[in-house]
Amino acid sequence: MNRVAGIVKTHLTDKFSWLILPWIILGSSFTINLIIGSLIGDEIKTGGLASIFVYMLVIGIVSVGQTFPFLISFGARRKDYFFGTTATAALVSVGSAILLLLIGFVERATDHWGIGLHFFDISYFADGSPLAQLWIFFSVMMNLFFCGFTVAAIYRKVGRNGLFGVFIVLTLALTCAFYLITYFDNWKPILDWFMGTSVLELVNWLLVSTLIYIALSYGLLRKAST
C-alpha cells in the first residue's frame, strides 16, 4: 500500500481530534449564540465561526508531536509523513469548507435562524460566489494549519530553546517593523490598502504565506530526528 495513503489513514484513525472535536467546539459556540440571540431578540453578528479556523492552527501544532516520532519509527520517510499530513489537512479543510458553506445557505434560507443570528453567513467573509467562499474557507484553514505545523516543525528540529529563540527574533522583527511604520507615518496607506482589497485578493496573498510555511516546515522536518 502506498505509504502516503498509510499516513493519511493513521492520522484519521484519530477521528475525534480531526473530525469531531472541531465541530463540538463550533457547535457549542453556535448553541450559546443561539440562546443569547433568542433571549435578547436583537440581530447578532458574531465571530464564533473563527473557532474552527483556530482549531486548524492547534491541530497543526499538536499532530506533529503525536504522530511524527511514531510514524518515523514505523519506517515512514519524512517526505511521506509530510505529504500524508498535508493530504490529511487538505481533505479535512475541503470537507469543513463544504459543510460551512452548506450551513451558511441554511442560515440565509431560514432568515438567520429566525432570530437574526449571523454565525456562518458573515458579511465580507462570505461575500462572493459559493466557489469563492469555498476557496476562502479552504485557504484560511490551510494557512493556519501550516502556521501551526511550521511551529511544530521548528520545535522538532531545534528543540524548545530553539523555538524560544525563533519567537524572540520574530517579536523583535515585528516590533522594529511597527516602529518604522509609525516613524514614517505609514499606517494609513497600509490600512487603506487592506480596506481597498477584496477578501478574495487577501486570500490569494495568504496563499503566498502558506507556501512559505510549507517550504519551511518541509525543509525542517526533512532534517528532524525523532
Place this chain on the structure above:
Amino acid sequence: MTTIVEVKGLSKHYGKVKAVDNVSFKLEEGKIYGLLGRNGAGKTTIMHMLTAQLFRTSGEMKVFGEEPYENEKVLKQICFIKESQKYPETFRVKDVLNVSPLFFPNWDKELAQSLVEDFRLPLKRRMKKLSRGMLSAVGIVVGLASRAPLTIFDEPYLGLDAVARNLFYDRLLADYGEHPRTIILSTHLIDEVSQLLEHVLVIDAGKLLLDEEAETLRGSASNVVGSAAKVDAFLAGKKVIHRSPFGGLMSATVLGQLSKQERLLAAEQGLEIGPVSLQQMIVHMTGSNGNNEEAAQ
C-alpha cells in the same frame, strides 16, 4: 552469506560527548545478533542511526546495500521497536495493530492475533493507559508480526514478567525458525538471551569492544579460583579481565582457551577452573575497573 548492514567508522557526537565513537561492524543475513552494553553505552544511538531516525556525525553506513535515509526500499524492510517507543495518545492497542500493516509489508495478522492472546493484551485499552510491561508486549507483537527482514528490538522486555519473557523467547525462536531473518536484540539482561544469540557485539562508552560469534565466546574465558599466590603464578602471561581477592583466596577471570596442559597444571596446584557466563564476561569487560585491569597487565 549476504551482508545486510555494513557500518564503517560510525560516530555520533553531541558537543564534546562522543555517544558513538568510530564504530565499524557488519551484520549478515539470517542471524540473531546481541547488541550488548551498559546503559548509555551508545546501543540505542547506533540503532537510531541505522534506521535513519538520527543523523550521524561521521562515518559510512549501508543497510541492505543502500543509504537508509529517506530510502523507502530500505526502511520498509526494517522494524525497529524502541524501548521508549511513542504512540499517539489517542491510539488504542488495536489502532496500533491496524496501522502496522500499512508500514510493514510482510505483516502477519494471524500471528499478531495469537500473540495478543498469548500476552493477554486488552485490544480496546488506550496505549497511554497500558502498564510498562503491556507496552513492551505491544512492541513485541509488532516486532514479531512485522516479519521485517531486519528486526531490531531495543530492551524489548522492560517490565515484562518471567512468564511473558519466556513467551517472547519461545515465539521469537519459533517464528525465526519458520521465517529466517536478521534480528538484533539490544539488552542488558544478557544471561536470559545468551542462548538465543548467534553473534555478540559489545559496546562500551561509545566504542565497539567485541564483535564475536557467540559460540567462540562461550569457551573463551574461564574462572580460576585458588590460593592467591598460586593463582597469581598460574596467571602469569595470561590476559586477565577480572580479579577479586577474598582473604587468602583469589578468583580471577582469564581470557583465551586454556590448553589441556594448563588445566592439568591448575589441577596439580589445587586450582579450580570453571566456565564464565556471557553476562559475567561482559560485566568484567565493561565494568569500571575492567579496563584498568587490562591496561595494568
